[in-house]
Amino acid sequence: MNLIKQDGKIKYGRLIGASLGPGDPELITRRAWAVLQSGARWLYPVKKAEESSYALAIAERGGLAVPADAEALVFPMTRDPEILDKAWARAAVRTIELLAEGRDLVFLVEGDASTFATFGHLARVVRQLVPEVEVETIPGVSSFAAAAAATGTILAEEDETLAVIPAAYGVEFIDHLIDEFDTLVLLKVKPMIDETVELLERRGLVATSCFVEKVGAPGERIVCDVASLKGEKVNYLSLMIVQNPQRARGELRRGCRKRVERKQVAAAETA
Numbered sequence: 523m524n525l526i527k528q529d530g531k532i533k534y535g536r537l538i539g540a541s542l543g544p545g546d547p548e549l550i551t552r553r554a555w556a557v558l559q560s561g562a563r564w565l566y567p568v569k570k571a572e573e574s575s576y577a578l579a580i581a582e583r584g585g586l587a588v589p590a591d592a593e594a595l596v597f598p599m600t601r602d603p604e605i606l607d608k609a610w611a612r613a614a615v616r617t618i619e620l621l622a623e624g625r626d627l628v629f630l631v632e633g634d635a636s637t638f639a640t641f642g643h644l645a646r647v648v649r650q651l652v653p654e655v656e657v658e659t660i661p662g663v664s665s666f667a668a669a670a671a672a673t674g675t676i677l678a679e680e681d682e683t684l685a686v687i688p689a690a691y692g693v694e695f696i697d698h699l700i701d702e703f704d705t706l707v708l709l710k711v712k713p714m715i716d717e718t719v720e721l722l723e724r725r726g727l728v729a730t731s732c733f734v735e736k737v738g739a740p741g742e743r744i745v746c747d748v749a750s751l752k753g754e755k756v757n758y759l760s761l762m763i764v765q766n767p768q769r770a771r772g773e774l775r776r777g778c779r780k781r782v783e784r785k786q787v788a789a790a791e792t793a
């Protein structure tokens with residue numbers, strides 16, 4: 523390993539999390555695009571060694587050639603804490619080894635790097651081990667922002683409420699949140715499709731729900747007749763947007779609208 527030293531101390535490169543959006547390379551921000559071409563070394567996540575990377579494919583579809591020294595980090599899809607701990611430790615140690623060469627690293631992230639993304643955890647572990655490593659997070663378009671746009675859904679306006687949760691919390695929890703939020707975004711909905719659709723049928727919300735798979739990527743699928751999904755095996759990269767137009771709203775304690783109303787009343791009084 524080639525270590526760059528300054529005053530006898532290792533000079534680490536910066537760790538940059540580049541959000542690439544959910545699939546359409548047109549949604550890569552200018553900042554992420556620039557960093558990908560800055561000479562920083564690319565790191566990208568895969569579920570298994572030698573497997574393709576969804577994040578890397580977004581950059582490739584955008585027309586960028588994958589640098590010869592780009593490297594995959596393996597993040598297995600399991601809940602087994604032992605396997606996960608080992609994989610995380612391996613990924614963090616390798617990241618630190620590369621940062622110690624003094625070159626910046628750009629970690630390719632699907633969607634937004636601050637939203638249910640591997641990057642947050644990787645950056646935290648790296649910083650725990652080497653606090654002086656500088657981390658930059660480049661924000662990006664999340665899957666649900668793109669899914670809302672693709673389905674023509676307004677996620678929230680005025681004083682409406684919005685929640686984004688992994689569907690794995692279960693239908694009882696989702697049932698409860700339907701009463702609390704005007705719009706619910708259910709991520710990681712794959713193993714929960716049948717139960718979720720049955721709940722939406724019971725609650726009369728099938729007509730105001732949409733399912734979106736691989737938004738912006740080849741194979742994108744939008745299904746707004748969600749009842750037709752029952753019994754289907756869907757892709758991991760899928761989500762549901764559920765809207766409850768009947769939600770009973772509480773009183774707003776303080777809101778922008780009230781202030782505007784007061785200003786208008788004052789203006790009317792002085793007129």
Ligand SMILES: C[S@@+](CC[C@H](N)C(=O)[O-])C[C@H]1O[C@@H](n2cnc3c(N)ncnc32)[C@H](O)[C@@H]1O
Nearest residue numbers: 544633634637638664665709710736737759760
């Ligand atoms: C680990 S989270 C990643 C979220 C991502 N960082 C973001 O900003 O959207 C994975 C979940 O996000 C959703 N997701 C990510 N990419 C998607 C896509 N292209 N189309 C639909 N859903 C997607 C799915 O619910 C998937 O199970």
